[in-house]
Amino acid sequence: MDFSRYNQAEQAQINAMIEHKQMKDFLRLYSNLVQRCFDDCANDFTTKSITGKEETCINKCADKFLKHSERVGARFAELSQQVIIIKL
Amino acid sequence: MSFFGGNAMQSQQAVNPQNIAMAEQELEMVTDLFNRIVDSCYTKCISKEYQQNDLTQGESVCIDRCVSKFFDVNTKVGEKMQQMGQQNMPK
Numbered sequence: 699m700d701f702s703r704y705n706q707a708e709q710a711q712i713n714a715m716i717e718h719k720q721m722k723d724f725l726r727l728y729s730n731l732v733q734r735c736f737d738d739c740a741n742d743f744t745t746k747s748i749t750g751k752e753e754t755c756i757n758k759c760a761d762k763f764l765k766h767s768e769r770v771g772a773r774f775a776e777l778s779q780q781v782i783i784i785k786l
Numbered sequence: 787m788s789f790f791g792g793n794a795m796q797s798q799q800a801v802n803p804q805n806i807a808m809a810e811q812e813l814e815m816v817t818d819l820f821n822r823i824v825d826s827c828y829t830k831c832i833s834k835e836y837q838q839n840d841l842t843q844g845e846s847v848c849i850d851r852c853v854s855k856f857f858d859v860n861t862k863v864g865e866k867m868q869q870m871g872q873q874n875m876p877k
Contacts, residue, residue, distance in 0.1 A: 708806060715809070715810060770824050
């Protein structure tokens with residue numbers, strides 16, 4: 699996304715907007731991840747607290763998803779660049 | 787009245803709300819696209835067994851291909867819709 703066609707005041711406002719959206723996105727990521735790991739891992743209701751097995755599962759779940767998200771982000775950035783170059 | 791010694795083109799510091807709205811829309815689109823790719827490719831590539839903390843080699847390759855395919859599908863569907871739009875025009 700190229701913002702050089704906007705003037706300085708607009709760019710400042712856009713940057714503030716981007717920051718706001720990034721925070722919103724981060725919170726969404728967090729609640730999404732909690733949901734996902736709970737659905738996939740927390741299946742033993744014979745006890746109130748998280749079992750060791752569940753805890754390991756949750757660690758792996760969170761790690762995996764975050765690494766996955768990171769990798770998708772990297773590929774996404776690469777491919778978006780390519781698309782922009784082709785359009786030019 | 788310009789305090790900025792530099793670029794004359796940018797000395798008008800008026801904010802055009804339409805530009806902001808446009809930028810916001812573009813950002814929304816990109817963010818939405820990204821989130822959908824993350825969700826779809828997670829479902830398609832990563833098993834729920836959670837054997838280990840890291841991505842396996844297979845999963846990594848799958849993710850790369852998944853993102854690439856998603857973009858291709860995105861482009862193709864866009865072209866198709868453009869085609870259909872043009873077909874509906876000469877009436």
